[in-house]
Amino acid sequence: MSRQRAKAFAPATVGNIAVGFDLLGHALDAVGDTVTIQRLDTPEVVIADILNADVPLPMDPEKNTATAGLVRLIAEKNLSFGFEVTIEKGIALGSGMGGSASSAAASIVAAEALLDEPLSALERFDYALTGEAVASGAAHGDNLAPALFGGIQLVTSIDPVRITPIPAPEGVVCALAHPHARLDTRKARAVLARDFDLHDFIHQSGLLAGFLAACFHNDLEMLEAHLADILIEPLRAPLIVGFEQVKQAALAEGALGCSISGAGPSVFAWCRGEEAGQRTLDAMSTAFRDAGFEVDAYLSPVDARGARLVGENQ
Amino acid sequence: MSRQRAKAFAPATVGNIAVGFDLLGHALDAVGDTVTIQRLDTPEVVIADILNADVPLPMDPEKNTATAGLVRLIAEKNLSFGFEVTIEKGIALGSGMGGSASSAAASIVAAEALLDEPLSALERFDYALTGEAVASGAAHGDNLAPALFGGIQLVTSIDPVRITPIPAPEGVVCALAHPHARLDTRKARAVLARDFDLHDFIHQSGLLAGFLAACFHNDLEMLEAHLADILIEPLRAPLIVGFEQVKQAALAEGALGCSISGAGPSVFAWCRGEEAGQRTLDAMSTAFRDAGFEVDAYLSPVDARGARLVGENQ
Numbered sequence: 229m230s231r232q233r234a235k236a237f238a239p240a241t242v243g244n245i246a247v248g249f250d251l252l253g254h255a256l257d258a259v260g261d262t263v264t265i266q267r268l269d270t271p272e273v274v275i276a277d278i279l280n281a282d283v284p285l286p287m288d289p290e291k292n293t294a295t296a297g298l299v300r301l302i303a304e305k306n307l308s309f310g311f312e313v314t315i316e317k318g319i320a321l322g323s324g325m326g327g328s329a330s331s332a333a334a335s336i337v338a339a340e341a342l343l344d345e346p347l348s349a350l351e352r353f354d355y356a357l358t359g360e361a362v363a364s365g366a367a368h369g370d371n372l373a374p375a376l377f378g379g380i381q382l383v384t385s386i387d388p389v390r391i392t393p394i395p396a397p398e399g400v401v402c403a404l405a406h407p408h409a410r411l412d413t414r415k416a417r418a419v420l421a422r423d424f425d426l427h428d429f430i431h432q433s434g435l436l437a438g439f440l441a442a443c444f445h446n447d448l449e450m451l452e453a454h455l456a457d458i459l460i461e462p463l464r465a466p467l468i469v470g471f472e473q474v475k476q477a478a479l480a481e482g483a484l485g486c487s488i489s490g491a492g493p494s495v496f497a498w499c500r501g502e503e504a505g506q507r508t509l510d511a512m513s514t515a516f517r518d519a520g521f522e523v524d525a526y527l528s529p530v531d532a533r534g535a536r537l538v539g540e541n542q
Numbered sequence: 543m544s545r546q547r548a549k550a551f552a553p554a555t556v557g558n559i560a561v562g563f564d565l566l567g568h569a570l571d572a573v574g575d576t577v578t579i580q581r582l583d584t585p586e587v588v589i590a591d592i593l594n595a596d597v598p599l600p601m602d603p604e605k606n607t608a609t610a611g612l613v614r615l616i617a618e619k620n621l622s623f624g625f626e627v628t629i630e631k632g633i634a635l636g637s638g639m640g641g642s643a644s645s646a647a648a649s650i651v652a653a654e655a656l657l658d659e660p661l662s663a664l665e666r667f668d669y670a671l672t673g674e675a676v677a678s679g680a681a682h683g684d685n686l687a688p689a690l691f692g693g694i695q696l697v698t699s700i701d702p703v704r705i706t707p708i709p710a711p712e713g714v715v716c717a718l719a720h721p722h723a724r725l726d727t728r729k730a731r732a733v734l735a736r737d738f739d740l741h742d743f744i745h746q747s748g749l750l751a752g753f754l755a756a757c758f759h760n761d762l763e764m765l766e767a768h769l770a771d772i773l774i775e776p777l778r779a780p781l782i783v784g785f786e787q788v789k790q791a792a793l794a795e796g797a798l799g800c801s802i803s804g805a806g807p808s809v810f811a812w813c814r815g816e817e818a819g820q821r822t823l824d825a826m827s828t829a830f831r832d833a834g835f836e837v838d839a840y841l842s843p844v845d846a847r848g849a850r851l852v853g854e855n856q
Contacts, residue, residue, distance in 0.1 A: 249747070256764065440751060450706065
């Protein structure tokens, strides 16, 4: 008999990683969303409950990031059964930590466990991307790929899907500070509606190229020289109160680099090992608190695991 | 007794490689410049002769790309002797094949052979860059690094110097067709004096990132999907008569990608092996001839050697 119930967790993610706007992301195993799915006898999707959401989320399955992909899955696979979905948010909305991608990733992994045949990695990504697109208007996959597959992922195209794992530099940890302020992704995108200078683009391209080579060569000195965003960060930083102080605090602790996670307002830093990571995280959190915010602080290896089944159904 | 005379060859290079404007280049061992240096008893640089130049080149050592770095070398190393330099051009001026870089690279390698102590790789690059800057106004190092060190080189900064070798995909060869037309590098730069759209930047960044990952993963399918220039090529292609036909001819032969070499007008294609490379090169040459040009055609492994001593002094 087929499985009746499954529960999956998908991690938060750091989108862009300073150098790869809309292209790169990595998983953060310290926090994420959890989705539990109970098999229904009818081919439909029902949202049973959404727990721990800091704002009301859509209960219409076609409009919820966790379930829009499942609606497509039922239709395309001609399933005779359906999914009753319970979403438990671990990631705050509009935090820049890839909450939409996390819900969509956890959901497809839980749903897959109820299928007779497993999905391909490509299908998993594609269905989850449908969910993410519902939330963000345009989904780029730079949060979704690491939420699903873990580690650092490069997404250079979603049609056709082109995802490439990038080796994480050994021992590097990510410190992420999330101030309790919400940034509308659309607002964060609006500041980018301008022309750009070729010189800046070449500079930023060099950072991206140097970052990738540093990851492949496992070269922390080179990583430190290239983990920066001179193109997008200067436009978005003014939207994040306290950003400059937080960044300076991280760099003063010897962080390899520090920038905005996704569209913000969360700020991440890559650090040489767990001890340096904890020191950096404390300094970043203090700087955000000094700017008047409550802060959630997370520490995770850069090479964190992606979405997986959890709990009794593991 | 110190060596009295040395002769060095440095290869032509393909700058940009479609994806890495001002950042990437690779060596082409089929053609290059040769510099012969005879020791002088006085600490000065004299240009004895310039052979095979298609236009007159500066005979003032401070203004010639092959010798400007040597003038600095004598001053900074407090040399008691000097260099009489004979330059033999193999690379046509304004061909987009990195002729300035090649002369500068060959010259420093020949001069180094007369020194009591070897230069560091960094010094070699730095002195040669002085020469290249004389010719091109602004030197980026994307031709010079592969001319000196061979293979594919990534230059993300020249101050401080940051050069990283990128592994060449196995067995890939470069077909390069040089039409007998000259393109002024400054004119090719002038068409870039405009604003750019972020969307195009992201697309091009994805091509760069995908290309680098493909090189590190030795993945030709991925390479083929990313070896393209959607940012610069559309602006420069109209300056090169026959470009579209040449590119289509290369792609029709199954080339992995085809674009402008450096600032043009030479056009290069990366191909799966020597046989495919020769077929592609023939098709590209025919297309340029049909457009009314004489053509020089070169075939080389992408992983070609850099500058080295040649001849009796090897």
